């Protein structure tokens with residue numbers, strides 16, 4: 001595991017953009033699962049506005065680590081956020097975009113998306129393998145849409161599950177641990193002071209850390225990188 005700390009969100013976005021460019025430089029398909037939330041917005045803006053010319057978008061295939069069960073034009077949609085902050089600004093072929101259909105029946109969509117991963121992604125150890133999974137972490141230590149109150153979803157035998165947000169009750173389709181931990185690389189993008197406590201507990205594996213889904217992110221390749229701003233990293237020694 002590698003922990004990279006930068007002074008602010010913009011610097012995190014810039015350094016992650018450079019990291020992505022380096023990782024995806026080979027002339028072959030690069031399959032990425034994106035996260036939702038507010039941190040990626042800044043990263044996508046910087047990537048699209050400052051580094052777009054350095055990425056071979058024809059090789060980039062976008063997927064989502066989770067999606068809210070809403071229409072694709074709903075303000076809550078991770079897909080809509082990604083279109084606004086990234087996809088609308090770069091020359092990525094439409095056929096390279098594999099959204100989770102938030103408007104569909106959640107159970108049926110979790111099944112469909114799980115089958116899509118089997119079909120579209122290369123296999124490693126018999127499971128679909130992403131080149132890169134980008135994750136955020138909630139203040140409660142959730143990641144993707146695996147929340148502490150449903151942590152058993154992490155070990156589901158399926159590629160995707162239907163989760164429920166603990167406060168809003170909103171349903172979501174989420175990748176599960178078997179896919180996330182089968183990725184070649186996992187990058188956490190975590191910023192802001194509200195994350196500092198969980199970042200410390202999880203990275204330093206303090207007592208009780210396993211109740212947080214983010215603590216179960218452990219790619220078999222060991223290639224796990226935390227991109228943090230100083231605020232989220234402030235309790236790390």
Ligand SMILES: O=C(O)[C@H](O)[C@@H](O)[C@H](O)[C@H](O)COP(=O)(O)O
Pocket residue numbers: 035036037038039040066067068078135136137138139142143144145191
């Ligand atoms: O759909 C989502 O909301 C995300 O996938 C979620 O897991 C997010 O990454 C965390 O909630 C952190 O969000 P912030 O980046 O806004 O802190």
